[in-house]
Amino acid sequence: MEQRITLITLGVSDLARAKAFYEALGWRGQEIEETVFFQAGGLGLVLWSREKLARDVGLEPGPAPTSGFGGIALAHNVRSEAEVDALLAAVERAGGTITKPAAVNTVGFYSSAFTDPDGHAWEVAYNPGFPLADDGTVTIPDFGGA
Amino acid sequence: MEQRITLITLGVSDLARAKAFYEALGWRGQEIEETVFFQAGGLGLVLWSREKLARDVGLEPGPAPTSGFGGIALAHNVRSEAEVDALLAAVERAGGTITKPAAVNTVGFYSSAFTDPDGHAWEVAYNPGFPLADDGTVTIPDFGGA
Numbered sequence: 130m131e132q133r134i135t136l137i138t139l140g141v142s143d144l145a146r147a148k149a150f151y152e153a154l155g156w157r158g159q160e161i162e163e164t165v166f167f168q169a170g171g172l173g174l175v176l177w178s179r180e181k182l183a184r185d186v187g188l189e190p191g192p193a194p195t196s197g198f199g200g201i202a203l204a205h206n207v208r209s210e211a212e213v214d215a216l217l218a219a220v221e222r223a224g225g226t227i228t229k230p231a232a233v234n235t236v237g238f239y240s241s242a243f244t245d246p247d248g249h250a251w252e253v254a255y256n257p258g259f260p261l262a263d264d265g266t267v268t269i270p271d272f273g274g275a
Numbered sequence: 276m277e278q279r280i281t282l283i284t285l286g287v288s289d290l291a292r293a294k295a296f297y298e299a300l301g302w303r304g305q306e307i308e309e310t311v312f313f314q315a316g317g318l319g320l321v322l323w324s325r326e327k328l329a330r331d332v333g334l335e336p337g338p339a340p341t342s343g344f345g346g347i348a349l350a351h352n353v354r355s356e357a358e359v360d361a362l363l364a365a366v367e368r369a370g371g372t373i374t375k376p377a378a379v380n381t382v383g384f385y386s387s388a389f390t391d392p393d394g395h396a397w398e399v400a401y402n403p404g405f406p407l408a409d410d411g412t413v414t415i416p417d418f419g420g421a
Binding site: 269 | 282283362
């Protein structure tokens with residue numbers, strides 16, 4: 130198995146609402162057959178019915194969490210503390226929920242978090258220890274360990 | 276907000292077990308401070324305590340699902356049906372759970388799914404409609420719509 134991911138699909142309960150949220154943050158994608166595809170670097174971020182997505186991977190959808198943690202968090206690192214603050218302001222205007230106000234965390238970098246309208250968690254951080262390339266990709270630094 | 280993702284962090288209940296699973300599938304990463312970082316194309320796939328991850332994004336961890344759907348699925352597309360079958364066999368040997376046996380789906384491509392030891396869902400597919408570049412990145416095709 131090559132070390133790569135082709136798609137990340139977020140299960141949503143209201144596609145129009147989810148699409149509008151990401152569009153309000155500046156994302157642009159394509160909608161086809163009740164699915165929204167966003168190009169996100171070398172992979173696709175996809176919005177699709179939570180129930181259909183669950184069944185497509187052979188699982189029972191179960192109840193959609195109104196709050197709480199689904200088990201996965203996405204991180205969006207930016208290039209300055211000011212960019213963190215600006216993105217959080219945009220998230221609030223777009224109807225997201227700030228779940229962790231921006232502050233320097235215990236590891237020493239400026240970090241915050243929000244959830245989208247379906248409760249999917251995003252960290253937003255400025256972490257100079259994980260430098261971003263010009264194209265936004267990140268290379269995990271060599272920690273010098275095993 | 277640029278259309279990109281820096282990290283995908285999977286909350287896990289047993290880091291050693293989760294790390295061993297992905298290593299058995301061929302992934303190689305670095306472990307530091309009870310966290311495993313894998314380079315996955317232009318982003319990082321991270322394994323970290325489910326409870327710590329939840330609190331880090333300002334959410335309550337809640338009960339870890341023993342089965343069921345967390346709301347997000349990752350997809351790993353490959354270049355042939357035989358590659359799908361080979362990966363599923365490796366998943367079974369590594370202790371993953373096949374949740375959808377490989378078959379041509381209703382959309383017309385060869386697709387399957389599994390869950391890792393923490394229940395995180397992966398689709399494994401050969402979809403000629405989403406061609407992979409040599410470096411494994413995918414470009415969402417132009418669907419010709421809005």
